[in-house]
Amino acid sequence: MLKTIHHFQTSIGRKQVVATTGLMLILFIIGHLIGNLLIFGGPELYNGYAAFLVKLRPGLFVIEGALGVVFLIHIFFTYMLIHDNVRARPKNYKIVATKSERSFATQIMPFTGTIIFAFLFYHLWDFTFTPHHGAQSILRDGKDYGLYGLVYNAFSDPLHSTFYIIAMMCLGFHLSHGVESFFQTYGVTNTKHTATIRMISQTFGVLVGWSFSMIPVYILVKNLSGN
Amino acid sequence: MLDSKIPSGPLKEKWANHKLHLKLVNPANKRKYQVIVVGTGLAGSSAAATLAELGYRVKVFCIQDSPRRAHSIAAQGGINAAKNYANDGDSIDRLFYDTIKGGDFRAREANVYRLAEVSHAIIDHCVAQGVPFAREYSGYLDNRSFGGAQVSRTFYARGQTGQQLLLGAYSALMKEVSRGNVEIHPRTEMLDLVTIDGVAKGIITRDLISGKVESHAADAVILATGGYSSVFYLSTNAKACNATAIWRAHKRGAFLANPCFTQIHPTCIPVHGDYQSKLTLMSEGLRNDGRVWVPKNANDKRDPSKVQIAERDYFLERKYPTFGNLVPRDIASRNAKEMCDSGHGVGETGMAVYLDFADAIKRLGKEKISERYGNLFEMYEKISGDNPYEKPMMIYPAPHYTMGGLWVDYNLMSTIPGLFVLGEANFSDHGANRLGASALMQGLADGYFIIPYTIGDYLAQTTPAGMDLTSFPAFREAEGQVVQKVSRLLAAKGKRTADDFHKQLGKLLWDKCGMARNEAGLRQALNQIPAIRQEFWENVNVPGSGEDLNQSLEKAGRVADYLEFAELFVMDALHRNESCGGHFREEFQTPEGEAKRDDSKFCYVAAWQHQESGAEPVLHKEPLKFESVNLTQRSYK
Amino acid sequence: MDKKLNLKLMLWRQNGAKDKGKFETYKVKDIDVSMSFLEMLDVLNETLTREGQEPVAFDHDCREGICGACGAVVNGKAHGKLKGTTLCQLHMRHFENNETIVIEPWRAKGFPVIKDLVVDRSSFDRIIAAGGYISAKTGSAPDANAIPVAKESVEQSMDAAACIGCGACVAACPNAAAMLFVGAKISHLVLLPQGKVESKTRTGNMVHQMDKEGFGNCSNEYECEAACPKSISVSNIALMNREFMFSKNPPKP
Structure with a gap:
């Protein structure tokens, strides 16, 4: 036990915690994405999925709580790493230049991470802690469409949608570096596989970013075309 | 009075018998002895690590910021060993003979035989340490060939063999540091040797960061401080390489042997400007596949691609059909010089010859060549701006290694009891010319497998000091002298930089005591050196203070010692009225222009003794007895 | 090939570990393009010495890219802009005439500065x-x-x-x-x-x-x-x- 604690006090150990929690969050994101994409199947399918989730409670609360803890650990360990990193270079260079071809995603990791963190609260307030029935769920035909209606109404607002799309792009960028980092941190990378892993990572990031963004885009377009 | 302590008995049994008769220090008593090692190249690091493993307390000093940066790191090509893995007829006897012959019969038979004998163990040990030597697909070790040998006995790690061997020795040293058996003092320069009643008992050092001058006492002192090639200013040696440690020891009574035996390496990147600070070696390994040539017509300034095969003179292949491009270094260098002197040289200055890989690339493919020499080709391109895959390399000889050094007996002890000298700093194994890939072998042989035995014999007969000797007057006096010299350098406040004097001295020596020497030139040099030295002390400008990191001060101190050493260097070259190996006296050559030895008069080691009064040094001769080989005119035809 | 360069150097000068350190500007003239970066610094140091100023301290030894002693951050890049190259193997042909070159020591808590460009x-x-x-x-x-x-x-x-x-x-x-x-x-x-x-x-x-x-x-x-x-x-x-x-x-x- 003591050994494990020591392990997670080292630079590499901490990174492995970040990588492990990152992987858990990725699994969650995949699940969440699949669920969300059900929106394309119409209100019944989508609300059915929501109702199914509600039925899983209170067990689901435990999982959600654990997920929250994982998320906090992910952030806390990242914070510790950054804290050390800042201390490791007390005085910075006059000119900071780069020799590598490191991607844009890599350079903006802390930024995208912060945006995702802020987004999470907004998102929970937006869809989880807002009542799923009532004025905000009523569509143009005057009927209450439950969660489907809530989401539909929210994304009909271009501003609201834009913010979501930006957040999802950040998530995409974050993942496109994060997945690759996971492999590196767990030592799966070697010179032969580096290029493949990088490709998988970037593809995954783009895919997740785009897929999530499809939802507000779809609703925006649908709303504008008057359906 | 020079007792080389060569054991009696047949050559092949000398070392084994000697080891049996050497006195031993009881394991429990080893801790009572303090040993100082100066220098952390292959010889120093390996000695320090091994002595610490045995249980001695070891203090290690180096001028670099880390022991890992000693100049052994720059050795490229490889390390010899008589393993005969190539099944091509190698043996201890053949390695011995090649080394003796390569050295033009001016080395001690017994030392060289021992070197060949322990060469096996070096490779075994280095592999165990994790040195990534090149291997075949079978997983077994690969070999390449080197100059002066007709067998493939050179083990290598790409073009970075010295680096890998040094990192091996360094890691062994750091292992002992972590175990508390070794104390390392990096960025610390030895500025004097301290003797008490004629016995080496410690050193005076200067901390290069704080400027603090300190005394360190020990029961034995080991110098492994390398050679003095940079006396020429331009050489393949690192900028910090210097002769201060051996010169200080010499002035305290250690004899200096054969200083005129210097090696000029044939394959270096030519000089291209006054600002040049060093010359870069291209490994001798390149001569395995590269062909050396110049245009047949003098002053042919055409692009090499325009010079037809028939118009080229592959002079080494022409003159030495048996060894071809793989003749020993001294011969390859001298021939290149001859070609350039007769107007066949190429390049802007006309002081270069081609080393051409076109045929090898045609035969083996670019990939194979790149696998063998890729890093060297890259380095060449970085420096010269030319791509050697497309255009032949241009090379010219440059000072590289010094066979001369402090005189040591068979136990590697100098004429000062308790002062041992290892590696390039001693004179012992290479005679008048060293074969490629043998320096690494000697450094590691001395450090791993010879000194651990022989120092025990000395210490077993010495009572450990058991107290701090540094308060003794000998230490106080020596410290005072060091401090005084430092302040004298700082006080001169003249107009010229130390580098400026170094360049002047270097050029004089290169012209008069370089690849070819003659009496008139040597006498001129002897006249001029004292004048340069005098001006140095009056007109050198050393800025800054002695109390912090002051690289100008370090440099000035080393140049000051070179200015003294140079005189002995030239004197030795003048006295040796024969040509042998790297010492080529124009007056003494065969009709074909080869070095002509005079075995009747000069078959000895010239060991010089310093005179306190400033009088001329006294020459002592250690006759060289050859019992197992016949002295012949070296022939590589 | 005979090109010569005039350069402006912004160099980090720090007199010992405790000094705060600052940038100093120097001009070097007639730098041959086949010089190495360190030889260019040699030229500067020879000039500084003759002018009675303290030369710039920098670590260097083998000058053939293997000892690992040399190194500085040149215009924000460690060992300069070339890849796979140590500072001693970086040649002046890779610089432009009248260029300003900013030269700093390695900066890291694990490598405290000893003097100028020399770090521990x-x-x-x-x-x-x-x-x-x-x-x-x-x-x-x-x-x-x-x-x-x-x-x-x-x-x-x-x-x-x-x-x-x-x-x-x-x-x-x-x-x-x-x-x-x-x-x-x-x-x-x-x-x-x-x-x-x-x-x-x-x-x-x-x-x-x-x-x-x-x-x-x-x-x-x-x-x-x-x-x-x-x-x-x-x-x-x-x-x-x-x-x-x-x-x-x-x-x-």
């Missing part, structure tokens, strides 16, 4: 002392060919062993991490059968020492690989990470 890299020695070796005593080895080693492993090991310990990886890393240096040594040894025996304690000990020296953490930006004069791959860091999972940790001090 003894932290690297302590990391090696913590475990960067195979504990084979002199004299104990079997025949060199007793244990065959796959050519592929030895080549990979050599790729990692090529590290010259210059510290450019630390200097270039946005987090001043020493992971490439440590990873390279761990890979070099663990890829050989001889080095496998004590790999578990080695990795743990070296990583702990690295952390103790105050180096930062890897954020997988791979600046180290790009700055490494021997182009050592970041896959060595991956290998170290993997080894670390199975390592034995030393007791907490």
Whole structure:
């Protein structure tokens, strides 16, 4: 036990915690994405999925709580790493230049991470802690469409949608570096596989970013075309 | 009075018998002895690590910021060993003979035989340490060939063999540091040797960061401080390489042997400007596949691609059909010089010859060549701006290694009891010319497998000091002298930089005591050196203070010692009225222009003794007895 | 080829570890393009000395790219803009006439400045002392060919062993991490059968020492690989990470 604690006090150990929690969050994101994409199947399918989730409670609360803890650990360990990193270079260079071809995603990791963190609260307030029935769920035909209606109404607002799309792009960028980092941190990378892993990572990031963004885009377009 | 302590008995049994008769220090008593090692190249690091493993307390000093940066790191090509893995007829006897012959019969038979004998163990040990030597697909070790040998006995790690061997020795040293058996003092320069009643008992050092001058006492002192090639200013040696440690020891009574035996390496990147600070070696390994040539017509300034095969003179292949491009270094260098002197040289200055890989690339493919020499080709391109895959390399000889050094007996002890000298700093194994890939072998042989035995014999007969000797007057006096010299350098406040004097001295020596020497030139040099030295002390400008990191001060101190050493260097070259190996006296050559030895008069080691009064040094001769080989005119035809 | 350059140098001057340090501007004239960067600094230093000023302190030794002594951050890039090159092998033909060159020392907590461009890299020695070796005593080895080693492993090991310990990886890393240096040594040894025996304690000990020296953490930006004069791959860091999972940790001090 003591050994494990020591392990997670080292630079590499901490990174492995970040990588492990990152992987858990990725699994969650995949699940969440699949669920969300059900929106394309119409209100019944989508609300059915929501109702199914509600039925899983209170067990689901435990999982959600654990997920929250994982998320906090992910952030806390990242914070510790950054804290050390800042201390490791007390005085910075006059000119900071780069020799590598490191991607844009890599350079903006802390930024995208912060945006995702802020987004999470907004998102929970937006869809989880807002009542799923009532004025905000009523569509143009005057009927209450439950969660489907809530989401539909929210994304009909271009501003609201834009913010979501930006957040999802950040998530995409974050993942496109994060997945690759996971492999590196767990030592799966070697010179032969580096290029493949990088490709998988970037593809995954783009895919997740785009897929999530499809939802507000779809609703925006649908709303504008008057359906 | 020079007792080389060569054991009696047949050559092949000398070392084994000697080891049996050497006195031993009881394991429990080893801790009572303090040993100082100066220098952390292959010889120093390996000695320090091994002595610490045995249980001695070891203090290690180096001028670099880390022991890992000693100049052994720059050795490229490889390390010899008589393993005969190539099944091509190698043996201890053949390695011995090649080394003796390569050295033009001016080395001690017994030392060289021992070197060949322990060469096996070096490779075994280095592999165990994790040195990534090149291997075949079978997983077994690969070999390449080197100059002066007709067998493939050179083990290598790409073009970075010295680096890998040094990192091996360094890691062994750091292992002992972590175990508390070794104390390392990096960025610390030895500025004097301290003797008490004629016995080496410690050193005076200067901390290069704080400027603090300190005394360190020990029961034995080991110098492994390398050679003095940079006396020429331009050489393949690192900028910090210097002769201060051996010169200080010499002035305290250690004899200096054969200083005129210097090696000029044939394959270096030519000089291209006054600002040049060093010359870069291209490994001798390149001569395995590269062909050396110049245009047949003098002053042919055409692009090499325009010079037809028939118009080229592959002079080494022409003159030495048996060894071809793989003749020993001294011969390859001298021939290149001859070609350039007769107007066949190429390049802007006309002081270069081609080393051409076109045929090898045609035969083996670019990939194979790149696998063998890729890093060297890259380095060449970085420096010269030319791509050697497309255009032949241009090379010219440059000072590289010094066979001369402090005189040591068979136990590697100098004429000062308790002062041992290892590696390039001693004179012992290479005679008048060293074969490629043998320096690494000697450094590691001395450090791993010879000194651990022989120092025990000395210490077993010495009572450990058991107290701090540094308060003794000998230490106080020596410290005072060091401090005084430092302040004298700082006080001169003249107009010229130390580098400026170094360049002047270097050029004089290169012209008069370089690849070819003659009496008139040597006498001129002897006249001029004292004048340069005098001006140095009056007109050198050393800025800054002695109390912090002051690289100008370090440099000035080393140049000051070179200015003294140079005189002995030239004197030795003048006295040796024969040509042998790297010492080529124009007056003494065969009709074909080869070095002509005079075995009747000069078959000895010239060991010089310093005179306190400033009088001329006294020459002592250690006759060289050859019992197992016949002295012949070296022939590589 | 006879081109000459006039340059403006903005150089970090710091008189000792305690001094705050500042940039000074110098002009150098008639710099031959075939000079190395260090030879250009030599020219500056000779001039400064003649003018009675203290020359710029910088570490250098072999000047052929193998000893690892030299190094400075030139215009924000460790060892200058060329890849796979040490500062001593960077030649002036890669600069423009009238260019301003900003020259700074390696900056990292693990590499405190000693003077001007000279930094203290003894932290690297302590990391090696913590475990960067195979504990084979002199004299104990079997025949060199007793244990065959796959050519592929030895080549990979050599790729990692090529590290010259210059510290450019630390200097270039946005987090001043020493992971490439440590990873390279761990890979070099663990890829050989001889080095496998004590790999578990080695990795743990070296990583702990690295952390103790105050180096930062890897954020997988791979600046180290790009700055490494021997182009050592970041896959060595991956290998170290993997080894670390199975390592034995030393007791907490």
